[in-house]
Amino acid sequence: MVGGKGGDGCISFLHLWSNENAGPDGGDGGNGGHVILRASNNVKDLSLLSSVLKADNGEKGYNKDCHGKSADHCIVDVPIGTVIKDSEEKVVGDLGDEGLMFIAARGGAGGKGNHFFISDTEQAPKISEYGAEGEDIPYTLEMRSMAHLGLIGFPNAGKSTLLRAISRARPKVAPYPFTTLKPYVGMVQYDDYEQVAVADLPGLIPDSHKNRGLGIQFLQHAERCMGLLYILDVSLDTPWEYLDTLQFEISQFNENLLNRPQLIIANKMDLPNAIENLEILKNRTKLPVIAISAKLGSNIKELLHTIRIIYDENKDNSGYYFFYLTVYIC
Incomplete structure (x- = not known):
C-alpha cells in the first residue's frame, strides 16, 4: 500500500507595479x-x-x-x-x-x-x-469471514452442487475429487432479509487429523463454523461408515466440535439404492437427517427451513468462528 x-x-x-520588493x-x-x-x-x-x-x-x-x-x-x-x-x-x-x-x-x-x-x-x-x-x-490481509454453517463431507459428496442450489455462490463442480481446494461462502437469503452464511469446505478424507489430503487446513475451517452440516452420498454402499469417519476425524482434531449443532444431509436421493440406505442411516444415528437431491433441487425448501432453525437457536451463543482467506497487498 x-x-x-x-x-x-x-x-x-x-511583482507589483507599486512595490518592486513585495517579497x-x-x-x-x-x-x-x-x-x-x-x-x-x-x-x-x-x-x-x-x-x-x-x-x-x-x-x-x-x-x-x-x-x-x-x-x-x-x-x-x-x-x-x-x-x-x-x-x-x-x-x-x-x-x-x-x-x-x-x-x-x-x-x-x-x-x-x-x-x-x-x-x-x-x-x-x-x-x-x-x-x-x-x-x-506491504501487508497481508486475512479475511475472517464468519461462516455460520459449514458443509462437511467426502470429495464428490455434492457440497458444491448444494451450495449452488441454496445461494448465489458458484464454486467449481466437476466429476472428480478435490474440485474445491479453498472455502467458498454462500449467503442464503430469507424472506425476512436475514442472511445465513454457509461455507463449502474442502473435502475430508480418512486420517485428515494426521494432515492427509488438505488435513489440518480443512479441519481449521470446520473449527470456525457455528454448526456442522454433514453431507453424505447415500447412493454409495454403507454411507453411515462415511459419517463415522467424518465424526472421528473431527473429534481427533477437536472433540468439542461435536458439541456444536449438527445435521446430516442425505444427498443424491435420485440415484439407485439411496432410499434403502437412507432408512439404515436413520437407524444408525441420533442426528436429524434430511434427504435431498442437490442436483434436482428436491426437498431444498425443508433443508433451508431447518438451517434457519439452527441459525436462530444458536446465533446469540455462537461467538465468532472464522476461516481465513489471505490477500497480499503491496
Whole structure:
C-alpha cells in the first residue's frame, strides 16, 4: 500500500507595479492522501481488492501564497473481521467492528514554499521543500469471514452442487475429487432479509487429523463454523461408515466440535439404492437427517427451513468462528 506523495513547495517572488520588493510568495504543497482500510457490512470478501492500493498525490504550491490542495484519502472498504499483518506476520490491525478504520500507509507532508522561510536575516529566500514521499508498506490481509454453517463431507459428496442450489455462490463442480481446494461462502437469503452464511469446505478424507489430503487446513475451517452440516452420498454402499469417519476425524482434531449443532444431509436421493440406505442411516444415528437431491433441487425448501432453525437457536451463543482467506497487498 502506497501513500500519496506530498506536493512540492513553490519558489516565487511577488511583482507589483507599486512595490518592486513585495517579497517571496511561494505557497506550500498539499499533503498526500492516506490509504485507509475501513470495515464495512457491505463487503463480503476480498475478491475485488487490488493487489496495489495507492492514494493520490498532493497538489504543488503556487505563487501569491496559494497552497496546493491536499489529496483525498484512499478509503477502501473491507469485510468486518479483516486481520492486517505486516511483512513479519505480526498482527497490526483487526477490524472487528463496523466503521473501524486502519491507516495502512500515510501520505507524505507537503513541502514548504519560499514564503515559509522568511526570517529576520533572510528576506528573500530562494529555497523551498520537496513534498515527502508517502509510506510504501506491504501487508497481508486475512479475511475472517464468519461462516455460520459449514458443509462437511467426502470429495464428490455434492457440497458444491448444494451450495449452488441454496445461494448465489458458484464454486467449481466437476466429476472428480478435490474440485474445491479453498472455502467458498454462500449467503442464503430469507424472506425476512436475514442472511445465513454457509461455507463449502474442502473435502475430508480418512486420517485428515494426521494432515492427509488438505488435513489440518480443512479441519481449521470446520473449527470456525457455528454448526456442522454433514453431507453424505447415500447412493454409495454403507454411507453411515462415511459419517463415522467424518465424526472421528473431527473429534481427533477437536472433540468439542461435536458439541456444536449438527445435521446430516442425505444427498443424491435420485440415484439407485439411496432410499434403502437412507432408512439404515436413520437407524444408525441420533442426528436429524434430511434427504435431498442437490442436483434436482428436491426437498431444498425443508433443508433451508431447518438451517434457519439452527441459525436462530444458536446465533446469540455462537461467538465468532472464522476461516481465513489471505490477500497480499503491496
